[in-house]
Amino acid sequence: MPAGLRGERVTLRPLEAADVPRLVEIAAEPEVARWWREVTEEDLLAKIGPDADVLAFAVEHDGEVIGLAEASEENEPDYRHAGIDLFLGTAWQGRGLGPDTVRTLARHLVRDRGHHRLTIDPAAANERAVHSYEKVGFKRVGVLRRYERGADGTWQDGLLLDLLAEELD
Numbered sequence: 001m002p003a004g005l006r007g008e009r010v011t012l013r014p015l016e017a018a019d020v021p022r023l024v025e026i027a028a029e030p031e032v033a034r035w036w037r038e039v040t041e042e043d044l045l046a047k048i049g050p051d052a053d054v055l056a057f058a059v060e061h062d063g064e065v066i067g068l069a070e071a072s073e074e075n076e077p078d079y080r081h082a083g084i085d086l087f088l089g090t091a092w093q094g095r096g097l098g099p100d101t102v103r104t105l106a107r108h109l110v111r112d113r114g115h116h117r118l119t120i121d122p123a124a125a126n127e128r129a130v131h132s133y134e135k136v137g138f139k140r141v142g143v144l145r146r147y148e149r150g151a152d153g154t155w156q157d158g159l160l161l162d163l164l165a166e167e168l169d
């Protein structure tokens, strides 16, 4: 795990226990909770360390923790790829920091971890997220019908986007 991944305006630093209370607060903001399943301290603590299922990073901007970014790697050799997920606090949304975060993590996954293909799968209704990932170069693959259960208990469509290594600037 690298010490920190530098983007243009964000730094991604391996998640630490000290980040967890602030990230739980951010995840509970209505504009984040609307698009992310509930996040508990326990969930986040399980993402820390070498045995975790994901590579998790605290996203920093101007020295402050503003969100979480993570990657899940599929390491079965014939299907190797990595999936990205993230949230930023409400105050930092809509300022280009999401694309900066995704681009920075994507570069790490391609250049340092050798992935040739990345995926991201926001809710199909999350047009802001889709638009911001397209700015990084992700392309729409198609709708994942009734892919995830929403807070109201109903199944919601997802949208699968992917990006090939050579499409990343």
Ligand SMILES: CC(C)(COP(=O)(O)OP(=O)(O)OC[C@H]1O[C@@H](n2cnc3c(N)ncnc32)[C@H](O)[C@@H]1OP(=O)(O)O)[C@@H](O)C(=O)NCCC(=O)NCCS
Residues within 6 Å of the ligand: 031, 032, 035, 036, 085, 086, 087, 088, 089, 092, 093, 094, 095, 096, 097, 098, 099, 121, 122, 123, 126, 127, 128, 129, 131, 132, 135
């Ligand atoms: C999704 C998220 C990561 C995007 O990052 P961001 O920094 O806010 O993204 P941007 O600054 O690029 O702004 C969003 C873009 O979408 C556009 N946009 C906003 N609402 C939109 C809508 N309803 N339809 C289409 N485009 C929209 C904005 O105009 C902007 O594009 P522009 O720069 O071309 O004007 C961030 O908003 C976030 O964390 N949201 C809450 C949690 C979440 O949805 N996570 C994603 C889970 S997959």
